[in-house]
Amino acid sequence: MRYKWSFDVVKHRKKYFTFSIVVTILGILSLAIFGLNRGVDFKSGTTLDITAAGQAIDQAKAADLIGKAGLQAATIVVGGDNNDRVTARFEQVLSPDQVKSIEESFKAVYGDNVSKEENTVDTELAAELATKATWAVLIASVFIAAYVAIRFEWRFAVAGIVSLLHDAFIVISLFSIFRWEVNLPFVAAVLTIIGYSINDTIVIFDRIRENMRFAKKKTFDDLAKIVNDSVWQTMTRSINTVVTVLIAAVFLFIMGSPAIRMFSLAIIIGLASGMYSSIFIASPLWLVLKHKWPGKSAGKKAAA
Secondary structure (H helix, E strand, O other), X not given: OOOOOOOOOOOOHHHHHHHHHHHHHXXXXXXXXXXXXXXXXXXXXXXXXXXXXXXXXXXXXXXHHHHHOOOOOOEXXXXXXXXXXXXXXXXXXXXXXXXXXXXXXXXXXXXXXXXEEEEXXXXXXXXXXXXXXXXXXXXXXXXXXXXXXXXXXXXXXXXHHHHHHHHHHHHHHHHHHOOOEEOHHHHHHHHHHHHHHHHHHHHHXXXXXXXXXXXXXXXXXXXXHHHHHHHHHOHHHHHHHHHHHHHHHHHHHHXXXXXXXXXXXXXXHHHHHHHHHHHHHHHHHHHHHHHHOOOOOOOOOOOO
8 A cells, every 4th residue: 555645755855854953963962072971880889679579669768778788879760570689779889798788688577589690891891782782783874885885876875874873873862962871782772773774774775776767867856756756655554564663662662671671662762763764864975976977877966
């Protein structure tokens, strides 16, 4: 099924480009001023998961028990099926004696069934994880660009890489602006977003290339018609794919554990941004590049 209604995607391309540039600038300013709210994975510290075996734990009570051990947690989150698990993150690395003191404070109130799980990251490991996460995103982007260049052409590769970096940066910028925590699941979410973004983009690119084989392509308007037709011919597929994954991500965000909530939020933002960029950024950008550098077989260019 194809949508019987449509609008000219190409006609308003400058508005889409301007909007994305403004958001990018705001993101750069936020990152420069505030940086990212790095979680314990990228910042030295200790995270304790304490479970009280079916007994509900009150957040205020948990903070009080930690305070009795002479410590103060940066964040305290209560979760679990019966609110019987508390996750406390400390910005300093706790000693074994400090961890034992916290555990004993909880056992004194909730009994000997209290169990704990400790996750500690030192300064060197945190820096190494942050560096490797950055390289993972960059290397994935380079290989994707190389694949698209070989599979299609360099104009598609440039448009595709701009689109996926746009999506990744949108997610990173929003996490910086709203001070949401960034951890290893967040990096997994960004890599997932890159995959979904380029997948949607390639579907449209493939339809553009197919339509280019049979359509008249002598002027800018001819190319613009090809892009518009290709976008709307693949619109149903794009919407169905994104909505299907979006439903799952929304339910994970609402009903999932606190440990994957930020992962789900990043996926939700990235899916929306990915669909936007595939349609309104990547395809019009390819058109601009094709018009300016048409190649030997594109025919004579005309003014836009």
